[in-house]
Amino acid sequence: MIDFLSPLWLVAAAAAAVPLLLHLLRRRIGARVEFPAVRYLARAEREHSRKLRLRNLLLMLLRMAIVVCIAAAAARPVLRVSGAGHAPTALTVVLDNSLSTSVIVSGHPVLDDLRARASQVVRAASPDDRVWLVTADGVVRGGSRSAILDDIAHAEPLAGAGDVEDATTRASTVAASAALPEREVVVVTDGQATAWPEPVSLGAVTVFAYRPAGDAPPNRAVVDAGAQPVRWTPGGAIQARVMTPDSATYRITLEGRTLARGTVTRDEPVLVRAEPPERGWTAGSVELEPDELRGDDVRWFAAWIGPAPAVRVAPSAGPFASNALEALVEAERARTGGGITIASADEVTSLPALLVAPSDPVKLGAANRALERLGIPWRLGAARHGETAVRAASGSVPLADVTATVRYPLTPRAGTRSDTLATAAGEPWIVSGPGYVLIGSALTPDASTFPVRAAFVPWLGDVLSQRLSADAGTVMAATPGATVVRPTGADALELPDGDRVPLPDDSLAAPARPGAYFFLHGGARTGALVVNPEASESDLRRLDPSALAARLRGRHATTAEDGVKFTTAIFATAPRRPLVAPLLAAALVALVAESAMARGSRAAAG
Amino acid sequence: MSTTRPDLLDPSTIAALGRIEIVARWIVDGFLTGLHRSPRKGFSVEFAEHRPYLPGDELRYVDWKIAARADKWVVKQYEEETNLRATIVLDVSRSMAWRGDESRLTKLAYAERLAAALALLFLRQRDAVGLVRFDDAVRSAVPPRVRTGQWQRIVAALDDPGAGRASFAPVALEQAGRLIVRRGMIVLISDLLMDPADVISRVRALRHAGHHVAVLHVMDPAERDLPARGDALFVDPESEIEVPAASAEVRAAYRETVDRALGEWRDALAGVGAAYEVITTDAPFGVPLRRAFAVRQRLP
DSSP: OEEESSGGGGGGGGGGHHHHHHHHHGGGOSEEEEOTTHHHHHHHHHHTHHHHHHHHHHHHHHHHHHHHHHHHHHTOEEEEOOSSOOOOEEEEEEEOOOGGGGOEETTEEHHHHHHHHHHHHHHHSOTTSEEEEEETTOOEEESOHHHHHHHHHTOOOOSSOOOHHHHHHHHHHHHHHSOSSEEEEEEEOOOBGGGOOSOEEOTTOEEEEEOOSSOOOOOOEEEEEEEESSEESSOEEEEEEEEOSSEEEEEEEETTEEEEEEEEETTOOEEEEEOOSOOEEEEEEEEEOOOSOGGGSEEEEEEEESOOOEEEEOGGGOHHHHHHHHHHHHTTSOEESSSEEEEETTTOOSSSEEEEOOSSGGGHHHHHHHHHHHTOOEEEOSOEEEEEEEEEOTTSOOOTTOEEEEEOOEEEOTTOOOEEEEEETTEEEEEEETTEEEESSOSSTTTBSGGGSTTHHHHHHHHIIIIISTTOOOEEEEOTTOEEEOOTTOOEEEOTTSOEEEOOSSEEEOOSSOEEEEEEETTEEEEEEEEOOOGGGGOOOBOOHHHHHHHEESSEEEEESSHHHHHHHHHHHOOEEEOHHHHHHHHHHHHHHHHHHHHHHHHHHO | OGGGOGGGSOHHHHHTTSOHHHHHHHHHHHHHHTSOOOOOEEEEEEEEEEEEOOTTSOGGGBOHHHHHHHSOOEEEEEEOOSOOEEEEEEEOSGGGGOOSSTTSOOHHHHHHHHHHHHHHHHHHTTOEEEEEEESSSEEEEEEEEOSTTHHHHHHHHHTSOOOOOOOOHHHHHHHHHHHOSSSOEEEEEEOOOSOHHHHHHHHHHHHHTTOEEEEEEEEOHHHHSOOOOSEEEEEOTTTOOEEEEEHHHHHHHHHHHHHHHHHHHHHHHHHTTOEEEEEETTSOTHHHHHHHHHHHHHOO
C-alpha cells in the first residue's frame, strides 16, 4: 500500500500526456520534402514497421515514465512493506489498568494478558523507534525500551476506572508530537463498554487496539452505599445498592464492627437502620462475598453520630420555622435548646444562627448592623418585589417550586469566602459561612413560598446538622485519584491507619485506595472523604471489536482479539519506506535509457 | 601529380569550369594520363607483332617477306581500333534532376558528364559509340559511329533538355540493342528508380543477343543516407507518392533497406551476366570511368 505525503503533486503526472500526444500527433507535423528514393523509404518503413513502432512506443513509455516518476517523487510516496524491519516509529502504548482489568479470568487477572500484549509490542520495537507508555490514570512514561518494559511489568490495577479515553488522547498527542515518519498508538484494553462511552478523536495517528477474546465474567458489586442521613442523631440508616445477577450476601460494618448481615436479590435496595453506640465521625462499609473482581466488593461510607443539635426559634423567624423544627425534633434530628438560633437578622446576637431577612423593611438597617456586629460579610440590599424563581446551588438540597416575592439582594463584602446555597434572579438568596446561614427573604408566605414547600423541612434539617452544628461537617464522595476541593477549615486528612496528611492547598487528590478518610481541623474530625470506585466500573460488559474500532478515530484503526495476530498486524503495516529516492533513480534510469535509445538510433543512422 | 588530374577532382568543382565537352576532354585526358594503352591487338594499320599463321587467317595479313626468308608463315598483328560498338543509355527522367545538397551536381548533370567522357574515351579507343536518352520513353538516340564528329553529335544530344518524366528503361535498352547491328556493349547510366524486373528482363534479352551490358547506378549521397530533415513528408517527384517519416528514427532502417536493394540489383544483374557499379555523385569522374573502362577492356 502506498501513501502520499504531498498528494497534490500527483496532478503534475498529467504532464505524462505530453509525450503521448506528441507520439500520436508526430506523423502530422513536418515539412514537405522532395525525395526521389521514396520507394526505398516506403520499403524501409514497411519492412521495419514493427521494430520502428516498438522503438517509438518504448521511447514514449520511457518519457511518460520519466514524467510520472518525477511527479510521484514530488508527491513523497511511502510504501508499506511487510517483512523484517520497519520505519522509525513513535509508538505510544496505552495500557488499560483500570479496576475492571483486575477481574480474574481463567485463574489470571485480565491485566496480566494486557501487560503481556503491551510487552510484546514494546519488545518488537526497534532501536530507531521511540516508545512511551500511558496508563489509564493518564500518567505518561518515556525512556528506553527496557525501562518501559519494567514500567509495564510493574503496572498495578487502579482502584477506579481512571480515564482510558483521556489516556488514549494523551497518547495520540505524544505520538503526533514526535518527529518520526510513523506515529502509532497501541491500545491494550479489556474493551469495557463503560470505559469507551463515546468516540475519541486521535488525529493522524494509526491506532491498533487489542481486547481479550470472549466475554467478561458475571460480576457482583456494591455500586452505592451511604448513611441516611449523614448525621445520625444518634439513629440513622445505611442505604446501599448491589449489582448482582441473582442474589448476594452482604455485610455492613461500622468502624470494623459488623453492624448487619443479610441477603439481597437483584435490583433490591438495601436499607438497614441502626442506632450505634459510636459517636462522632465514623467509617463504615458494605461488603459482598469475594468474586472475580475484588475491587468493587466493598463500598465505603461515613456518618456522623451524636446528639441532635439544640435549636431555638425566635418568634421573628415566623411560625413555619417553628413548625419545621417541631417536625425535626419529633424525628430526633433536632432538639429544642439554645445552641442554634433561628431568628430575623435584626434580632440575632450570637452565632451559630440561621438568619432570615426581616419581614418589615424598616428593620433592614438594624439587620445590617447586626450582621456587621456578628462579623457576617454579607449585607441586605433594598427590598425588591416581584415573584422570582429560586434555584438551589449544585450539591445543595433541591428547592423545588420555591419562589421569592419580596427579597433583599445579598451583597458580599470584599474578600468574602462563603457558600451560596440558592439564588434568585441570578443573585445570592441563601448564603452560608462559618456558623451562619443567611436567607434573603422572610420565612412568610407573602415574601416567599419557601417555608410552605415540602423541601423546607429537609433543607432546614440539613442546614442545622451540616452547617450550623458545633461539630458541623460534610461528607465528600470521590473516586480514587480525583481532585477534590479542601473543605473550609480542614488542615489535614486522617488516613484509615491513623496517619495524618497535611492539606496545605485548596484542593487535593483523593487517595488512590478506596476507604473513608476524615478531614481534621486542629486535630478534630470535621468531615469525611469517602473514596469508592465508579459504579460504572463494575459493569464489565465489553464492546465488540468493531465497536471498539469505531470508538478510536485515528487515521486508521484496527482491533484484534488474538495476541499474536495483534503484534503481527502492527509490524506488518508499520514499515513505511519512502519511495522518493527509488523513484528518482527510476526516472534517472529511464532518462539514461531514453537518451541511449534516441542517441543509438541517431548514431546508427549517422 | 594525381591530385591535379581532372578525372580525380571533385565533380562539382570540375563541372563548374566549363561546358560538357570541355570538361569531358579534361577528364578523359587526365584519365588516359594515368592509364596504359589498351593491350588488345587487332588487324589495324599500326603494326604490333607477329604470330604463327593458323588455318583460317586471312592471307592478306601473311608477312610474305618472312615466309620467303625463313620459310615460316607468320601473320602481322596491328593495334585494334574499331572492334567495339558501344551505346550509352542515359536516364534523363525527373528523378535524375535531383541533388541532395546544393554543393553537388544533380544526378543527371553528373551522368551527362560521365556519358560524354565515356563516349570520348571509347572513341579514343576507336570504338563506335552511340547514345540513347530516355525517361518514360526514348527521347533521343544517336547511333553508334566512330567517324569524326560523332562525339560532337553525342554532346549535342546531351544538351537536349529532355522531358524529365518517369523513367522506363526497357524501351531504351531495346532501342539501344537495335542500334547495334553486331555484338557490342551497352552502358546504362541511371538511378534505377524503376521496376527491377523490367530492367533485368531487358538486360537478359540483350545478353542473349550477345551484347555486353554494364550498369552504372548513379546515386546522390543523400539517397544512400537519408538526410536529417526531422519529421517530414517525403514526396517522390515522379510518382507523387508521399511517405511521412521521422528521418532520425528511420535512417538506420533506410540505410539497411538501400543496401539490400543495391545488393538485389547487383545479384540480379550478375545473374544475367551484366556488370554493375554504384556511383555516387560526389565521386570523382575517374572512378566510374575506370570501372566502365575495365569492363570494356575485359571484352574480347
